[in-house]
Structures are given as structure tokens and as C-alpha cells.
Amino acid sequence: FPALRSFVKSGKPVWGTCAGLIFLADRAV
DSSP states (O other): OHHHHHHHHTTOOOTTSHHHHHHHHHHHO
16 A cells, blocks of 8 residues: 555554554554
């Protein structure tokens, strides 16, 4: 998710988004 990574780097909240949770869970695994 290159777009999601840039979105996270921009400092916007990610925890409230399904994509963010999936992304964080994927990184944890």
C-alpha cells in the first residue's frame, strides 16, 4: 500500500480506518 504509507507519513490518523488496521496488522505479522 504505497498510497497508505504516504498517508501515514503525512501524519493523518490511521487507527480509525479499516485499511489502516489491516495495514498495521499486516506489519505486525
